[in-house]
Structures are given as structure tokens and as C-alpha cells.
Amino acid sequence: MTDRARYEALVLPHLDAAYNLARWLTRNDHDAEDVLQEAMLRAYRHFETLRGEARPWLLAIVRNACWTWLRANRPAELPASQDEPESEAPGPEALAAREFDRRALNEAIAALPLAFREAIVLRELEDLPYKEIARIAGIPIGTVMSRIARARRLLAQALQPAAVTRLRVHK
Secondary structure, three states: OOHHHHHHHHOHHHHHHHHHHHHHHHOOHHHHHHHHHHHHHHHHHOHHHOOOOHHHHHHHHHHHHHHHHHHHHOHHHOOOOOOOOOOOOOOHHHHHHHHHHHHHHHHHHHHOOHHHHHHHHHHHHOOOOHHHHHHHHOOOHHHHHHHHHHHHHHHHHHOOHHHHHHHHHOO
8 A cells, every 4th residue: 555545544534623623723714724734734744653543643733733823823812831721720700601601502502403403413522523424314424514514603603692692581
């Protein structure tokens, strides 16, 4: 098997997880695509360094590419040390805000139409790859990707401050 074939067989199945990480770190689809492209090039160039499982190896490369990109393009978003998020224990206000955010997110997920709720739960909460979700739901992988994208948009809309207030009032 050639190096390229090995790369495709071992690394490409984790492309969704890699994009997901890039998207969460950059908080922007276009930026995530740019970072992912750079990360995949790095992964290909350094494929011979892969030891063990491909998924954690690739996600480490994506993470490093994201941090590099953030340092160059959005340095204000990085913690003061610019290497890792701060590890201080959150205070009571932060814990209360997190609990409120969790409740609002749970309510927003519960309010999604069934097909979207199913897709987002399988992907984000169960951490299943798109291919497995497609097999479970008996639908094409493109439909899975579309449902997850639409569910994410609906969640983003529902979690806007005014929408969160409406969710609480209508309960």
C-alpha cells in the first residue's frame, strides 16, 4: 500500500472530527475550512510521524493549526499566556452562568424538529461520525450533513439572548 493510500485510509475517515474541532475553536465555518486545509497539508507532509491511532494524531495537528491561526488572526481571543486556556477554578457566577447555558441548550435541542434533533444528538452528544449516523438513520451521508448543519443554525438562532428569554416564557 502506498503512503498516499495509507494516509487516505487512516486519516481521511477523521476529517469530520477534525473540521468539528476547527469549527469550535475558530467559531467560523470559513475560518475552520482554511485551518483544516492547512492542517491536512501538515498531516500529509508529516504522515511518517504517525504512531498509534490516526484520530488523536490528526486532532492534535488541527488543534495546533487552530492555535497558530488564532495567534496570527485573532490574538485578542487568546488567553494572556497564549498557550493554553486558563485553569483557574470558576467562581459561583461563572458556574451559575454555565448551568443557565446548559439548560438553555437542552431546551433548544428539545425544541428542534425530530429529524434535526436526531442528527445533532447522534453527532454532538454521541460523537458518531456522519457515516455511522447515515447508516443508523438509513439516509444518505449528504442528508446527515445537511440536517446537522440546519440543526446547528436553528440552535444558534434559538440561543440568541432574546430567543432564550422566549423559550423560558413559553415553557
